[in-house]
Amino acid sequence: MPHQPVLPAKRAFARAMRHEATEAEDRLWQELRGRRLDGIKFRRQVPIGRFVADFLCPEAMLIVEINGSQHADSPGDIRRTSELNRLGFRVLRFWNDDVLNDMTGVCDTIIAYVRDASLQPWR
Template sequence: MTEAEGRLWQELRDRRLDGIKFRRQMPVGKYVVDFACVEAGLVVEIDGSQHAESASDIIRGAELKARGFRVLRFWNDDVLKDLNGVCDTIIAYVQDVNLQPWR
């Protein structure tokens, strides 16, 4: 795990974040996602700058969406500089399945 993934995992593991169950490094089809809340159909990905406008991420996102998941992406810096904001956003997306990710 990257430093950002490790910090976020400390918040997500063992239902620490608002009692929500997350899995780490979960296989979904031919992909392995960083974190997933199966019950809410939400995948959380923590990305570095190499993922900016990545064509492969677009294809990956489309496949995950076809499998019933919304993909919420955060930059490493988002997690490292505003972990509380990231966690609040994740809670909002788990609670409202109609919210659609912005990236």
């Protein structure tokens, strides 16, 4: 992933987001941190351009976003995904309920997307 300069304010915002994670984000981070998920490296609350990604696997150029119901069919999320796609990232989105009720399915899906760069997210 090419290095892009990050504004100090964006870096501070990302740092604050790490301390204000939702329950679903916290639970998924416990699965992803320290290469616990199939040896895959993830970072959390990563500034990318003008956005902060929930989780990033730099090796696969894969961003994992955890969304609440306020994101349903959000035009802002559609624009965000489109811009991140233009930067070369795939954006995989899960609902909070997916993470809280089917962690195994979420983790299996993430592994599949990391291992197969041809897979494209469905939402």
